[in-house]
């Protein structure tokens with residue numbers, strides 16, 4: 001299990017966007033009075049969407065907004081690996097290297113990221129990219145997998161990862177999902193069971 005600490009170089013302030021503030025205000029109303037702490041995950045996630053990472057002043061902002069002890073918000077932010085704790089590029093690639101992805105070639109995905117972006121956890125000079133290794137993304141059947149924002153790019157290898165990064169560099173919006181044309185998580189070559197759509201479903 002990785003040790004997750006706050007980034008060593010923190011901004012002085014967190015500046016929420018109007019969207020983030022409105023989201024936090026609405027999130028609080030979804031829970032009974034006195035239970036506003038229940039909104040901690042969605043509010044942190046909104047901040048993550050805004051900045052690409054969770055900074056220490058943002059944790060204080062959430063604690064104040066939700067009337068929570070600072071340490072409780074800190075615990076949540078550092079526990080869940082979906083919260084990036086360091087500055088990220090515009091395109092923040094989370095590369096799964098857990099066993100199924102590793103067995104299916106995540107080393108090649110990692111090497112492509114190193115070649116095209118640079119060292120893990122370091123924002124590229126143009127500010128557009130950064131990447132980190134993460135634990136299982138829950139898409140093992142289509143390993144190896146990269147998460148980018150809310151999308152998964154699957155069935156990758158070195159060259160397909162390079163192509164993905166280059167498409168992003170050109171400002172394109174690559175189609176998420178399998179890079180080898182698999183539909184959902186079907187086997188290569190298509191479904192092998194439940195192919196007769198006329199069977200069942202009438203009662």
Ligand code: FES
Nearest residue numbers: 096101137139140
């Ligand atoms: S091991 Fe990579 S998605 Fe599960």
